[in-house]
Amino acid sequence: MIAFEEELRRYPNTGRFLAGRLRHSMSQDERLRLEDMVSAVVHHEAGDRIIARGNTCDNSTMLVEGFMVRTLESNGKRSIVSFHVPGDFVDLHCFALKRLDHNIDCIGPATVAQVPHDRIKATMADDPHLSRLLWFSTLLDAALHREWIMKLEQLTTPRRIAHIFSEIGCRLGMVGLGRPDGFDTPLTQSDVADMCGATAIHANRAFADLRRRDLLIFERGRVHIPDCAELHAYADFHPDYLYGEGDLALETEDA
């Protein structure tokens, strides 16, 4: 706790983004209890692997600043299966799963808050409502996976890319990091290709296509979106599945 308070002073964003995705469903008191669960704030370099597939861990990690991706590898080929923005509890999974089935890697430098598993255990025993919110946060990941499966099954590469950037923009907006006209990201075209199941060359063709249509201009980490609504329409992007404000939003009733 002390360590965390110190870090909090040093990195004023830390507190702000804690459980960004859940903030609408948490009482002020729960928010404080969640912050109390944090034992330390840690920095990582670009490319760092926070957790590797098959490892056990005693901590779970909340992303405070930066971008992270979940990856799986097969025959030396990397697949990116999801990504995370500040405010996401990136590996709460490894609390209940113990051994994780995937890797979590930093894209660009990142700051994270660590939550020891014994504090989560204590919460499970003491605080059913907060437990349920933590559970919810992992189910949200599953819902994002499902949406992404659908998009892989239905969309062409340019539309997949449009969908990814729509989602990133929207999720950044949900934690107060959005700009209406775009955002900056450490993702490369080749990372995006690995998210789409396309080759980097084909992803590049798709980016050129989106540029020609004036839907999305991506250059060296700078994403410019001239018209958000048009991009969403092209990608068939409907943000309900993010469980933000839309149809599916979580009710704040008590457990």
Next chain:
Amino acid sequence: MIAFEEELRRYPNTGRFLAGRLRHSMSQDERLRLEDMVSAVVHHEAGDRIIARGNTCDNSTMLVEGFMVRTLESNGKRSIVSFHVPGDFVDLHCFALKRLDHNIDCIGPATVAQVPHDRIKATMADDPHLSRLLWFSTLLDAALHREWIMKLEQLTTPRRIAHIFSEIGCRLGMVGLGRPDGFDTPLTQSDVADMCGATAIHANRAFADLRRRDLLIFERGRVHIPDCAELHAYADFHPDYLYGEGDLALETEDA
């Protein structure tokens, strides 16, 4: 409870498959407590929609007999994002999510056990270890989603189909429903196509391809697998992600 006991006598498989996936991690006592959570056993016809996207529900459903799929729809096009075999807790998600982001549909007739949400709430308050197992069961769905995202990103249609059938065979085996040389399923080629993000025509080509290679013979719901190991190799199928007996298997330590 009474209702359930009656049904249990009438359908002797009911108890056998309860929480099939979790059975190795549960004590006998927990198993009984889980069975106590069941309020009723219900039958469904082929094509029935158990839960529709956007609905709330007071019950969660455990699949006792039959096959089910999770579907999402966009522009009238159906995507199947995952499937379930007996022993799976198919919509525990809607306990923590409240409004579900997807549909759950029966493929062929099905028997399910219903678990009221207030009993799950009680479990969350009383029994941290069983709660954690329930949580685990939903995280398992997320792990399956991730594997499937990777396969969509990496494999051609024939290999995707080989992977799906490898997984089904394996999951049936894990709950004692396997045959070494194949299985029966109410899935049609067109269902499988919707799982792969391919057209039914292309799926048919892929089935012909698999038949020619003598890896998998699928005809009218009858799946014959001449050599399981060869099919797995062709599909690059490694069942660790099912969290059965492999590297990643859940430890049975207490919460």
Next chain:
DNA sequence: AGCGCAACCCAACTAATGTTAGATGTCTAC
């Protein structure tokens, strides 16, 4: 038996994506 429907099968053509082989630009290490 004969009808109708659904699942399955097939071929020819078109569109999307992968592969190979580069060229160019930008940043960092030395």
Next chain:
DNA sequence: GTAGACATCTAACATTAGTTGGGTTGCGCT
């Protein structure tokens, strides 16, 4: 400042998948 690494971009050709327009088979119904 130069070399090397890496990201981006492009073109030509090969493979995979979608589309169109059929045909065949099996099964339930009357």
